[in-house]
Amino acid sequence: EKAVIGVTGLAVMGRNLARNFARRGHTVAVHNRTFAKTKALVEEFGDEGTFLPAESAEQFVASLERPRRLVIMVKAGAPTDAVIDEFAPLLEPGDMIVDGGNAHFADTRRREAALRERGLHFVGTGISGGEEGALNGPSIMPGGSKESYAALGPLLESIAAVVDGTPCAAHIGPDGAGHFVKMVHNGIEYADMQLIAEAYDLLRNAAGLEPAEIAEVFRSWNTGRLDSYLIEITADLLAHTDAKTGRPFVDVILDQAEQKGTGRWTVQTALDLGTPVSGIAEAVFARSVSGHADLRAAGRTLPGPGRSAKADLSPDDVEKALYASKIIAYAQGFNQIQAGSQEYGWGIDLGTTATIWRGGCIIRAKFLDRIRAAYEADPGTPTLLTDDHFAEAIGEAQDAWRNIVATSARLGVPTPGFSSALAYYDALRAERLPAALTQAQRDFFGAHTYRRVDRDGVFHTRWEAGRVEVES
Ligand code: NBP
Numbered sequence: 001e002k003a004v005i006g007v008t009g010l011a012v013m014g015r016n017l018a019r020n021f022a023r024r025g026h027t028v029a030v031h032n033r034t035f036a037k038t039k040a041l042v043e044e045f046g047d048e049g050t051f052l053p054a055e056s057a058e059q060f061v062a063s064l065e066r067p068r069r070l071v072i073m074v075k076a077g078a079p080t081d082a083v084i085d086e087f088a089p090l091l092e093p094g095d096m097i098v099d100g101g102n103a104h105f106a107d108t109r110r111r112e113a114a115l116r117e118r119g120l121h122f123v124g125t126g127i128s129g130g131e132e133g134a135l136n137g138p139s140i141m142p143g144g145s146k147e148s149y150a151a152l153g154p155l156l157e158s159i160a161a162v163v164d165g166t167p168c169a170a171h172i173g174p175d176g177a178g179h180f181v182k183m184v185h186n187g188i189e190y191a192d193m194q195l196i197a198e199a200y201d202l203l204r205n206a207a208g209l210e211p212a213e214i215a216e217v218f219r220s221w222n223t224g225r226l227d228s229y230l231i232e233i234t235a236d237l238l239a240h241t242d243a244k245t246g247r248p249f250v251d252v253i254l255d256q257a258e259q260k261g262t263g264r265w266t267v268q269t270a271l272d273l274g275t276p277v278s279g280i281a282e283a284v285f286a287r288s289v290s291g292h293a294d295l296r297a298a299g300r301t302l303p304g305p306g307r308s309a310k311a312d313l314s315p316d317d318v319e320k321a322l323y324a325s326k327i328i329a330y331a332q333g334f335n336q337i338q339a340g341s342q343e344y345g346w347g348i349d350l351g352t353t354a355t356i357w358r359g360g361c362i363i364r365a366k367f368l369d370r371i372r373a374a375y376e377a378d379p380g381t382p383t384l385l386t387d388d389h390f391a392e393a394i395g396e397a398q399d400a401w402r403n404i405v406a407t408s409a410r411l412g413v414p415t416p417g418f419s420s421a422l423a424y425y426d427a428l429r430a431e432r433l434p435a436a437l438t439q440a441q442r443d444f445f446g447a448h449t450y451r452r453v454d455r456d457g458v459f460h461t462r463w464e465a466g467r468v469e470v471e472s
Contacts, residue, residue: 002065003029003052005155007073008083009101010037013127014073016134017100020159022049029053031060033074061090068095069152076101084111084122093119096148100127104265105176105183108143109344112175121148124175126182128361129161137161139360140169141185141353143178161360163369168360172353173346180269180340181353184333187266187280189230189362190259191329194283194417196234199322200250202404206411207313211248215239217315225393226323228365257287266336273339278424279329282416305412313407320397321404325421327394330371331384332424351375385428394425 006029007018014032018041021028027050032038035055042053054060064070068091072083080101087097097120099108108124115122126141127134140156142149149171160169172178203214215238222231240249263284270277289295334350341348354371357363374387384390394401405422408415427433442448449460449472461469 001027001050001052003027003050003063004065005029005069005071006031006052006054006060006064007071008032008057008060008087009072009074010041011073012131013100013134014071015041016131017071017073017127017138017159018051019045019048020135020137021155022051024158025049026155026158027052029060029063031055031057057086057090061087066092066095067151068092069098069155070096071098071100073100076103077107080107081111084115088115088118088120091120094121096121096123096144096152098123098125098142098152099179100125102126102182102186102260102262103179105143105180105269105340108176108179112144121145122175123148123152124179125156126172126178126185128182128185128357128363130362133161133360137168137360139185139356139364141172141178141181141356142169143172143175143180145174146171160356161364163355163359166355166358168356168358170352170356173341173348174344175346176344177341177346177348180344180346181337181348183262183265183269184337184340185357185361185363186262187270187277187284187336188330188333190263190266190283190287191279191333191417192228192230192326192363194286195279195322195325195329195421196230197286198408198415198417199318200234200238201413202313202318202408202415203315205307205413206311206407207315207318208310209315211238211250217318221319221322224319225367226319226326226365228367229362230365256291256293258291259284259287263287266333269340270336273336273343275332275336275339276424277332277336278420279325279332279417282420286414286416305410309411311407311411313404317400317404320400321418324394324397324401324425325418326367327385327390328421328424329417330367331390334371334375334384335382349375349379351379383428385425398425 004026005021007014008031010030010032018028018030029052030038030041031054038053042051052063054063074080074083080099103124112122121144123142123144127138129138137160140160156169157167160167172181200214203209215235218231218235238250242249242252245252267281267284337348351372354368358368370389374384401422405419439450443450443460444463447460449458451458457471459469460472461467
């Protein structure tokens with residue numbers, strides 16, 4: 001008997017993914033650099049389906065039916081290259097290597113091009129949902145060729161989460177498209193988490209609620225338009241009490257958020273593409289600020305309102321600010337996908353992207369169905385903000401949103417996510433931006449030229465020579 005698919009790299013993700021394939025009735029070959037993990041998997045979970053354990057790379061490859069489908073689930077970076085170098089020589093034209101790790105899309109593009117030369121399909125695939133998702137149904141974002149998706153798609157769709165009868169897996173586009181979309185997914189996840197944290201901070205430190213009370217607020221939000229995995233776990237976390245001290249769990253955790261790098265990649269890539277993703281950037285920077293113990297120790301004595309200052313903030317208003325800011329963050333993230341798709345010629349369908357994020361992944365939410373509908377109604381829209389539903393929601397939320405941002409500034413509660421989202425919104429609304437002055441300064445000190453509102457052409461004023469305007 002041969003396996004329809006194989007998984008190499010059996011740490012938490014690979015192991016659960018292999019079990020997911022097996023549980024869906026697929027015979028799955030399993031392999032790990034250290035054989036003990038392969039053995040342990042089969043011993044513990046062998047009764048869940050048909051596993052073909054392989055001790056060597058050669059044995060692993062030999063146990064796969066052709067064309068071979070080989071999924072790599074190892075640490076991103078050099079380990080992934082090492083595993084590709086190990087397996088590629090053992091494969092034959094038409095075989096597929098699927099990288100399910102969190103690779104940078106540029107690495108995926110490089111690997112795909114190199115393997116294509118050898119007649120192999122390389123399918124860089126975003127997988128979201130953590131270990132639980134890998135086991136019970138993740139959101140799967142495969143890149144690579146159309147041919148490879150024809151051979152892989154049904155298998156991936158069979159193990160993915162399902163929402164309204166639709167699997168949360170779809171072909172994203174060629175080469176690095178899948179990993180690019182996964183990267184932006186993670187960037188949006190950063191933004192979403194930051195906005196939730198700000199809502200909590202306001203309810204705690206401006207409205208003066210206790211964590212258990214805030215848990216109830218989040219629980220009620222989770223029955224409405226904010227219904228999502230992240231809101232749900234936030235309510236759980238805030239309701240949790242530390243067993244050792246009896247204090248709210250959130251109060252015994254060191255307030256320094258770490259990051260593994262996909263948020264940073266999203267922002268670095270957005271800077272290269274020239275796409276404003278201020279919500280994601282602020283979230284990455286907020287984690288960075290939190291981790292700078294030295295800066296924060298130095299800053300603690302700076303003057304400002306004390307934490308005893310309180311405001312009459314209603315949870316409803318915070319919900320509105322959160323919802324409006326969330327729309328902005330997602331609109332920016334989808335614009336980044338649009339920009340990446342244009343830059344690399346991927347032809348990514350934004351509605352499909354929203355569709356496969358509705359389940360399985362960390363940002364899964366009802367909300368994504370709205371985004372799917374918005375792109376279905378107008379696939380070419382320059383921004384989600386002008387979609388009827390979103391425009392109306394923000395219109396209705398904005399008095400509360402402005403009030404929340406003003407209150408947070410007055411009380412000294414930092415809300416970089418809420419505030420930058422509002423600034424972005426107002427920048428898009430503006431008839432005229434002060435960028436005119438910025439461009440004038442650039443012309444003054446660097447002769448960088450400018451265009452005029454009343455005439456075509458490119459101009460420069462000779463600031464040192466009689467301020468004469470010339471056409472350049
Ligand atoms: P890790 O990222 O911790 O990687 C451990 C695996 O890589 C082990 O199987 C290990 O083999 C193997 N490995 C390493 Br390290 N170097 C190797 C090499 N040179 N040659 C062969 N194998 C090597 O595992 P994970 O947390 O399961 O994540 C797997 C991938 O999935 C990563 O890219 C991760 O970013 C991504 N991902 C993780 C999550 C999550 O929630 N954890 C979610 C989504 C995506 P060994 O047993 O012999 O040491």
